[in-house]
Structures are given as C-alpha cells and as structure tokens.
Amino acid sequence: MRTAAPVHALVGAAALIALTACGGGGDAGKGAGGTDGSGGGAITVKASDTACQVSRTSAAAGTVEFTVTNTGSQVNEFYLYGQGDQIVGEVENITPGLTRTLHVELTEPGTYETACKPGMKGDGIRASFRVTRSGAASQGSDESMAAAVTSYQKYVSSQADELLEETTRFVALVKAGKVEEAKQLYPVARGPWERIEPVAESFGDLDPKIDGREDVIDEGMAFTGYHRLEKDLWKTGLQPDSGKVADQLLADVTEIVARAKKVQLNPLQLANGSKALLDEVATGKVTGEEERYSHTDLYDFDENVAGSKAAIDALRPVLQARKPALLAQVDARFAALGKELDAHRCGDGFVPYTDLTPAQVKELSVALDALSESVAQVPGVVAAT
Amino acid sequence: MTSEVPGTAPAEPTSRGVSRRRLLGVGTGAALAGVVAGVGGTYAAQRAEGAASPSPVPGLDAPVPFRGTHQAGVVTPAQDRLHFVALDVTTKDRGQLVELLKAWTRAAERMTAGAEAAPGGVDGAGPYGVPQDTGEAYGLPASGLTITIGFGPSLFDDRFGLADRRPAALADLPAFRGDDLDPARCGGDICLQACANDPQVAVHAIRNLVRLGFGTVSVRWSQLGFGRTSSTSTSQQTPRNMFGFKDGTNNLKAEDPGELEQHVWVQPEDVTGTTGWLAGGSYLVARRIRMHIEVWDRTNLQEQEEVFGRTKGEGAPLGQTKEFDTVDLAKPGADGQPAIPVDAHIRLASSKNLHGVKILRRGYNFTDGTDGVGHLDAGLFFIAFCRDAQQQFVPMQRALAAKDALNEYIEHNGSAVFACPPGVAAGEHWGQALFA
Missing domain, CATH: 2.60.40.420 (Cupredoxins -  blue copper proteins)
Known part of the structure; x- marks a missing residue:
C-alpha cells in the first residue's frame, strides 16, 4: 500500500x-x-x-x-x-x-x-x-468493488478511533508513573495500529516518530514513540523525558488518526494492504524483532493477521465471484495460521516471544508462508476487470 | 579444478590448456544425453534443435530430457552444480500432496527445457499480478538442468496411507561409528535434487519448486554444492574433492548399462506387490561430510596419499602409475607391506573388499561459510545411488567408519535416504504410481 x-x-x-x-x-x-x-x-x-x-x-x-x-x-x-x-x-x-x-x-x-x-x-x-464490441454488456463488478472500499474504510476509521482511545490511556499511565499498568496496556494499545499498519505507514513522516525502532530511525532524528516508551518501561526505567515523549506520541497519533480517517483507498490498495500486513509479520514479528524489550511480538503478529483478514473480508464478494477457489484457500490458511497462534495464547494475550522454541517459530513461519503465498494472488484477481 | 590446478601432475597432456568447460562439453551433447535418459521423453523431438541452439559450448547449455525410463540426474553425466533440498510435508491431505506433485512435474519439465516455471511466468501476469516465475534464470539456457525427486521413509507413516508401500530397504540408516549428526540436517519426507552447469539455474529450480509447495511442504534442510566430485560417464574427467584428491575413479558409469542394472536400478524382483512402484528407481543416500581441511592441509604428502591410497597428482592407485590402472590391493610396497595400506580409503571402499558391492557416487563439494571458530565449513555433500541402500551403502559405510584413515579428518553431520521412483512417461506425473 x-x-x-x-x-x-x-x-x-x-x-x-x-x-x-x-x-x-x-x-x-x-x-x-x-x-x-x-x-x-x-x-x-x-x-x-x-x-x-x-x-x-x-x-x-x-x-x-x-x-x-x-x-x-x-x-x-x-x-x-x-x-x-x-x-x-x-x-x-x-x-x-x-x-x-x-x-x-x-x-x-x-x-x-x-x-x-x-x-x-x-x-x-x-x-x-x-x-x-458485441451486444452483450460485460458484467461490471463496480458495485461490489465500491462496497469493498466502503466497508474497509469503515474498518480503518473504527480502528483509528480505538487507537486514539487506547493511546490516550497508555500515555496517561506513563505520565502517572504507573509502570506495571502501562506495561499491561502497551501491547493492547498498539493493537489497532498493527491492524491498519499499511495505512498508517503510508504517512511516511509520522510512522517513524510513532513506531520507529531505535536502530531504524534516521540519523539526527530522536528516538520517540511506542518503542522508546517500551524501552523505558521494560529496560531503562522511566526517564526524565518519558512524559514528554508520551505527550508527543499522543499528538502524533492524534494527527495520524485524523489523516487515516480521511484516506481514500481503492480496491487494489486493499488487496496489497492485506499482503503487506503479512509481510510485516514475516519480516518483523515472526523473527521477534519488533518488540525487543517487551517481547510482545505475538500480539502484533495476531493484530497484523487480523488486519490482513479484514481487508480480505471486505473483498470477499469480489473474490467469491471471481476466484472462489482462491478465497477458499485463503480462508483455510487463515484458519490454519490462527490455530498455530492460538497455541501460544495465555490469558487475554500471548506468551512472550522468547518463550517460543525454534520449532514453534518454524511452525508459525510455515503457516504464514502458506497464507502469504495465497494472499499474494489476490491483487492480481482484484485488478482483473 | 581439474586440469587447471597448479601442481597437478602432467598426466593428460592432451587436456592441458583446455578449459574445463570444453572438456565437459565433449560427450555431454544430445546424443549421449538421449542414450542415458532413455526414450519416450515428451521433449525428445526437441532435443536435436535444442542442442543446436547457438552456444559456444554445445552440450553444457543443452537440455537433458525430463521424461524417460529412469529419472534424469542419476546417470546423467554429473553437472557442475547442485542445489539439494529436503522437505517435510505439512499437510495431512493426501489429495493436496498429489496436486503438488502434479504442479511440480509441470514446472520441473518446463524448467529443465529452459522455459519459465509457468507460461509467461516472469512478466505475463500483468502489472498487478504476482509473477509465477521468480525470474533469475530468465534468458539462461537449460544448462543441463535435471531435477530428481525422492521419497523419504517418514513419508510412509500413517499420514497418507502409504505404510504398506514402503520397500524394506527404505529405512533410516543405522548409526555409524563417528557420526556427529545434526537433526536439522537429517531426514525429510521428500527430496529434490537439482543439478545444472549453472548454479543460478539449479537454485532457481529449487526456489520455484519450494514456492509452489508453500502450504503443502516446508523446507527441512538444503545444501548447495559448487563443484561435482564424481564422474558418472567415461566422457568426464575425474574431479577432485576438497582434500585435493581424485576419489571415485572407479565409479559406476553411464556407459555400462549391465552394471547399472546390477548396482543402481531397483529391479522388478526387488519390489514386488505394493512396493512395485519403485521398480526402475533407485535409492539416494545423502551424507553431509564436514572436512577439516585446515588440519588436512598441514599433513604431509605421503600421509595424504596413504590415507586415500592414491597419488595426489595423477590419482594413480599406490603401486601403479596411471589413474585408471587396476587397483591391486595385494601388491606390496617398498617396505613389504601392501602399497595400498590396510586402512586406506580406496581399499575399504573397494568392491573387492566388500564382496562385490558397488554404488554410483554423485557428490558435490561445498563450502558453507565458516564454523565460527576461524575455519571454513567445507566438505563433501556425498550423494550415492544404489539398488538397495541397506545392502550396498550400509556395509560400505560400516567398513569405512570402522577403520578408514580418513576418519581423522572428517565427520558426517547430515544423513538421509530417499527412494527415487523411476522416470515419468509421457502424461505421467511424479509419484503417480506411488499414490495410485
């Protein structure tokens, strides 16, 4: 996207x-x-x-x-x-x-x-x-395409609202010095972000400020956002400027939410976004790189997959009409990956990434590869008129 | 690595100064490829034209027929490069596995002919479609690509209803003395061996087959080989291993069909009843042999030669003068002891020492980065084909493991055995008889 x-x-x-x-x-x-x-x-x-x-x-x-x-x-x-x-x-x-x-x-x-x-x-x-040209009119699917876009934009909008709400709570906890409660909320507050990550990331200037990792931010730029507070909460303890960082996070999230709610998407972007979310999992989550201090990578994994599925769900009528076999395969593979993830649930959330054995990581990765290979076919189907 | 190695004895004056590519080209052309792979290939008619396509070295670039009595990649003159992969089947759905075998057959046949894995695979899917071929071999010639499939013992458990189809000889190898096996480099439900004269072509083949398999199979382990260590045709020179020796001078060769029937191809009487699908196939034994090359390189010439039982330069059996001189295990040396020591590698591996047992070796040299303590992780990816892995490879390896002087310098850290079905006839797909 x-x-x-x-x-x-x-x-x-x-x-x-x-x-x-x-x-x-x-x-x-x-x-x-x-x-x-x-x-x-x-x-x-x-x-x-x-x-x-x-x-x-x-x-x-x-x-x-x-x-x-x-x-x-x-x-x-x-x-x-x-x-x-x-x-x-x-x-x-x-x-x-x-x-x-x-x-x-x-x-x-x-x-x-x-x-x-x-x-x-x-x-x-x-x-x-x-x-x-022949007499027979081509069966246009413009309506189902438009419906897919409307449906997904509603999803983005509701996730954006939730992101702002949760981030507001999280920021308040950080500023109040309530470390344990902030740690509890951290992976949950980030959830909506992970579900609509490709949309959020399309605002190139805000993404690194909100979600940049310490080693991927540009030279000369301050390390801010969720991951800076993650480091403070889990590793170094709250710093004198933690409150300021939290305020900035809320300001940045507020802005990105406003922008996300106005974003105009097209069906192909939905399809590509679905795939992009799985790529996020493959390169950042299944490797345990995203949450290096909190090790809450499986939360992000789950949210990325949920976001990917939301885009497919929006496109469902289109896919059902055009390539039902692919849709069935995509559904089966979402289910298979969901089953692998479910094995690592703990309470309302997930076990830390560091608890996974290499064999368990491989199982997740194998199920993810299978799903990604299928979802990668979706844009081609959507683009066909 | 052959005639160009400095210090190689001036044994083959005719070959000096001639590039290895040229040498390999001789005899690997269409005629021989046709003989080796049998008849009935779908692309057989194309063969003559294919070989005639513009190429500075006819033969090396040419395609090898995919279909035939036996699978290609066994007695096909050993190509220079290897990419080998062992896969685990991740689905429990037998039908889905069969569909993959069909899809693989189609893609493999196309790629061995030098075509994309799917029609228009590189750029025919339109701007919003995903290319169905990964593209890195686009425009490259067939490069002698062969893709050989094998089925491991673990495939015959209760998942796919194949238990009664497992031939007795398709069983995990026993432990051998000195083994240091890494489970991550052992076993697998299915293997794919891609050999080609261009490494890019071999890797492209495996990559695209693995890609087709997502959701059905997953990679268990994989091995690259950068140079062949065997010759499987009299048209080829004997290459050298990472210890600098010619090993396998007396390998079985494509030009001796009687020996191949006796030692390589599974005969109908070996596999009766429900195991009959393997008749005309062969067992593939793979062993990843780490060589401690740094230690070896500090060993003096006499010891090196005594370890192998051959001279280093010419490759002659000790006590003889030429590479292809008959190995005489009894001939005494200057000190009255056998010229080929009792623990020499070629003595222990000799069919004379093993009641006539022979195997077809088709291994590759590898160097996989470093071992992390300042050495190269180098060695031999040993591949052998035989009519019965248990009756041929096992006694040979037992003899070697027990007293081979070479053991001081090597260790086996990967192991697998697979049953490679016979070739596919026109219209058939891989595994068709097994899953029938």
Missing part, C-alpha cells in the same frame, strides 16, 4: 478472465460466443517452428475459441496477450502433431496479440488480434 496506485488505471486494464481449455477432451463445443459477423466458430492456429498462422485476426467480445495445431517439430505454446503483455489466455505443452483448444473470455474490446512460442522460449511469433 505504499504509493497510491491510480484507481482508474486498474479499471481500464484489459485483464480478462482466461479459461484455459486444458485437456477437456471433446471440444465439440458450440463455438460459443465466437458467432458474430466476422464469421463465428473456432479460430484455427497452425503453429510451426517458424510461423504462427491464425485463421482470423478479429472476433467479437465473448467466449472465443482457438484450436491450435502444432505442425512443427518443437514443443509449442500459444498465447493471447492483452495490454502490457498481460497473458489473457494460453495453452502450453503442445507437442508436435498435437491439437489443443483454448477458450478465452474476451469481455473488453480492444487490440490484443496472438503468439506461438516454438520451443517455449522468447517473445514468440506475434500478430495483432482485434476484439470488437
């Missing part, structure tokens, strides 16, 4: 749902949507080692069928590319003499490219391919 990607750039991108007809056998299909003025039916492709003969160079929007025959001596592949060389459909492993069929859903009119790739390498033998 680093830099805001232009929302409309995505909507325009010609990324279409490709139905690769692998195997599938009896392609006695009715040449579905290919029926149109330009002479319907399957488009035949003769792919040799040096040529790629496509029987028609245009089709009406809808389901288009390509029947690809390898007349050469090398293994061949056939591709249909959209804008920016994005693969819209492909058939691979067409051995010499073999014929395979590709059904591809072309909802967006425009210019595409066909390509044969003898030997499976290189850019292939390309030709332009035009898709014309």
Whole structure:
C-alpha cells in the first residue's frame, strides 16, 4: 500500500478472465460466443517452428475459441496477450502433431496479440488480434468493488478511533508513573495500529516518530514513540523525558488518526494492504524483532493477521465471484495460521516471544508462508476487470 | 579444478590448456544425453534443435530430457552444480500432496527445457499480478538442468496411507561409528535434487519448486554444492574433492548399462506387490561430510596419499602409475607391506573388499561459510545411488567408519535416504504410481 496506485488505471486494464481449455477432451463445443459477423466458430492456429498462422485476426467480445495445431517439430505454446503483455489466455505443452483448444473470455474490446512460442522460449511469433464490441454488456463488478472500499474504510476509521482511545490511556499511565499498568496496556494499545499498519505507514513522516525502532530511525532524528516508551518501561526505567515523549506520541497519533480517517483507498490498495500486513509479520514479528524489550511480538503478529483478514473480508464478494477457489484457500490458511497462534495464547494475550522454541517459530513461519503465498494472488484477481 | 590446478601432475597432456568447460562439453551433447535418459521423453523431438541452439559450448547449455525410463540426474553425466533440498510435508491431505506433485512435474519439465516455471511466468501476469516465475534464470539456457525427486521413509507413516508401500530397504540408516549428526540436517519426507552447469539455474529450480509447495511442504534442510566430485560417464574427467584428491575413479558409469542394472536400478524382483512402484528407481543416500581441511592441509604428502591410497597428482592407485590402472590391493610396497595400506580409503571402499558391492557416487563439494571458530565449513555433500541402500551403502559405510584413515579428518553431520521412483512417461506425473 505504499504509493497510491491510480484507481482508474486498474479499471481500464484489459485483464480478462482466461479459461484455459486444458485437456477437456471433446471440444465439440458450440463455438460459443465466437458467432458474430466476422464469421463465428473456432479460430484455427497452425503453429510451426517458424510461423504462427491464425485463421482470423478479429472476433467479437465473448467466449472465443482457438484450436491450435502444432505442425512443427518443437514443443509449442500459444498465447493471447492483452495490454502490457498481460497473458489473457494460453495453452502450453503442445507437442508436435498435437491439437489443443483454448477458450478465452474476451469481455473488453480492444487490440490484443496472438503468439506461438516454438520451443517455449522468447517473445514468440506475434500478430495483432482485434476484439470488437458485441451486444452483450460485460458484467461490471463496480458495485461490489465500491462496497469493498466502503466497508474497509469503515474498518480503518473504527480502528483509528480505538487507537486514539487506547493511546490516550497508555500515555496517561506513563505520565502517572504507573509502570506495571502501562506495561499491561502497551501491547493492547498498539493493537489497532498493527491492524491498519499499511495505512498508517503510508504517512511516511509520522510512522517513524510513532513506531520507529531505535536502530531504524534516521540519523539526527530522536528516538520517540511506542518503542522508546517500551524501552523505558521494560529496560531503562522511566526517564526524565518519558512524559514528554508520551505527550508527543499522543499528538502524533492524534494527527495520524485524523489523516487515516480521511484516506481514500481503492480496491487494489486493499488487496496489497492485506499482503503487506503479512509481510510485516514475516519480516518483523515472526523473527521477534519488533518488540525487543517487551517481547510482545505475538500480539502484533495476531493484530497484523487480523488486519490482513479484514481487508480480505471486505473483498470477499469480489473474490467469491471471481476466484472462489482462491478465497477458499485463503480462508483455510487463515484458519490454519490462527490455530498455530492460538497455541501460544495465555490469558487475554500471548506468551512472550522468547518463550517460543525454534520449532514453534518454524511452525508459525510455515503457516504464514502458506497464507502469504495465497494472499499474494489476490491483487492480481482484484485488478482483473 | 581439474586440469587447471597448479601442481597437478602432467598426466593428460592432451587436456592441458583446455578449459574445463570444453572438456565437459565433449560427450555431454544430445546424443549421449538421449542414450542415458532413455526414450519416450515428451521433449525428445526437441532435443536435436535444442542442442543446436547457438552456444559456444554445445552440450553444457543443452537440455537433458525430463521424461524417460529412469529419472534424469542419476546417470546423467554429473553437472557442475547442485542445489539439494529436503522437505517435510505439512499437510495431512493426501489429495493436496498429489496436486503438488502434479504442479511440480509441470514446472520441473518446463524448467529443465529452459522455459519459465509457468507460461509467461516472469512478466505475463500483468502489472498487478504476482509473477509465477521468480525470474533469475530468465534468458539462461537449460544448462543441463535435471531435477530428481525422492521419497523419504517418514513419508510412509500413517499420514497418507502409504505404510504398506514402503520397500524394506527404505529405512533410516543405522548409526555409524563417528557420526556427529545434526537433526536439522537429517531426514525429510521428500527430496529434490537439482543439478545444472549453472548454479543460478539449479537454485532457481529449487526456489520455484519450494514456492509452489508453500502450504503443502516446508523446507527441512538444503545444501548447495559448487563443484561435482564424481564422474558418472567415461566422457568426464575425474574431479577432485576438497582434500585435493581424485576419489571415485572407479565409479559406476553411464556407459555400462549391465552394471547399472546390477548396482543402481531397483529391479522388478526387488519390489514386488505394493512396493512395485519403485521398480526402475533407485535409492539416494545423502551424507553431509564436514572436512577439516585446515588440519588436512598441514599433513604431509605421503600421509595424504596413504590415507586415500592414491597419488595426489595423477590419482594413480599406490603401486601403479596411471589413474585408471587396476587397483591391486595385494601388491606390496617398498617396505613389504601392501602399497595400498590396510586402512586406506580406496581399499575399504573397494568392491573387492566388500564382496562385490558397488554404488554410483554423485557428490558435490561445498563450502558453507565458516564454523565460527576461524575455519571454513567445507566438505563433501556425498550423494550415492544404489539398488538397495541397506545392502550396498550400509556395509560400505560400516567398513569405512570402522577403520578408514580418513576418519581423522572428517565427520558426517547430515544423513538421509530417499527412494527415487523411476522416470515419468509421457502424461505421467511424479509419484503417480506411488499414490495410485
């Protein structure tokens, strides 16, 4: 979620749902949507080692069928590319003499490219391919996208409120010198921050002041924020300037909350944010680096995962419509990771990171890798129009 | 490391001044690769063209057929580089594991042909999609890449209903005297061995297969090998290990199919009934052998040669003059004692000393950083293929562990055994017969 990607750039991108007809056998299909003025039916492709003969160079929007025959001596592949060389459909492993069929859903009119790739390498033998408008309107999912954004912005807003509320309490405890109570509240107060971390981090100037670790702040900048108070509470004891640091934290959080509530997001940012939260876990939490004095890393871990899931939940109708198998896998892997985390719960919170054995850390890491690999596929699905 | 090593005896005048790459290229071309890997490969038809693609060293860059009677990467002329990984299966879902084996087969076949792990894998997913190929081998030739899969004994527990499919010989190795095994470098449910003439290609292959496996398998341990220590074809020179010696001159070679059937490939009569899936396969034994190279380097030449039983420069058996001279275990030296000492490495590992037992060695040199006390963590990642790990490797290692003079300078700190199924025919996937 680093830099805001232009929302409309995505909507325009010609990324279409490709139905690769692998195997599938009896392609006695009715040449579905290919029926149109330009002479319907399957488009035949003769792919040799040096040529790629496509029987028609245009089709009406809808389901288009390509029947690809390898007349050469090398293994061949056939591709249909959209804008920016994005693969819209492909058939691979067409051995010499073999014929395979590709059904591809072309909802967006425009210019595409066909390509044969003898030997499976290189850019292939390309030709332009035009898709014309057809009667059938493309099923827009603009509404569910908009709903996803609205839903997630509500989530961000409620988390921002909670962050301000908890930080206010935490700051008061620090300033009152109530060390034990402040330590109790510390991981909880940070929770909302961790849930919306990619949004918060997008305000580059405030993030290091609020959440910077001692060794990652820029030269010449003071060590402030949550982690400075963490060090005071757990390691050095409260310092003469702890109260001042606490005041500054509250001021910074107040500002970031105001900004977060106004932030305008797009669906792709939600998807990327979901992944970014898991990346936070992979690089900072599962390694025990984030909370080096309090060792409350598992709290952050849990909150990052909760935030990641909130973004997926907002996108759920979109994913359910476009790629239900991926959504099912994402859900199953959130559940599996949740189970691993649950094993380390203690009271209302978690055991210290330092209590984990290397084998337990590996179990968490393995479940996290599996989930991240699936969630990483989500932006591509969301960006497809 | 072979003919270019300064101080190497002037044994092969024809090879001096010729780069190793050129030497390796000889005989590793399409014709031999085809012979070795058998027939029926999906990409067989492409082979001739592939080998003819522009390349300064034909052969080294060329692809090795993925499909065939036997898996590639066993008797394939040993490539220069290795990336080996042992994996644990993390799912309990048998169907999910089978799906991974299918996905792996597809990606492995593509990568061994020099293609991306998935069509358009590097940049075809569009700006918002995640590339399905990690990209570091993009544009590189196939580089002789082979990817060999094996199944460890632990896969045959109660998780996947495979218990009755475990051949008796697929069992953890017994403890050997002097072992210093690190559990983090031992065992594994599945292994993948990627060998190539370009390290980037080998690492890319493992990385992409591991990536496909997230959620189904996780890495247990992994080993890089930077240089082959074995020759598995008469077309190859015998390379040297980290002690500077040629070890494995009398290795089994691809050109002797009778010996391979006898010593390397599991025969149908070895695995009857529910274990029949392994017929035509082989057992892979992996041992990570740390070499105390600093201590070795302070050892005088005579002792070094007596430890191995060969001369250092030429690699001739002691008492002989040329590398490939017959090893004569009885021949006395100047002092009347056997020229090859009773505790010499080649005597103990000799088939004559082991009632005819032979194995196919396919190991790699490694240097994995430092041991933290001022030494290089260097050694040999020993890989052997055999028809029966228990009947071949175990007696050999027992003999070596008991009295090999080399033991003073080495220790085994990793160990694993895997059953590598036979090759995949057209349309088949890895593990198909096992999970049928």
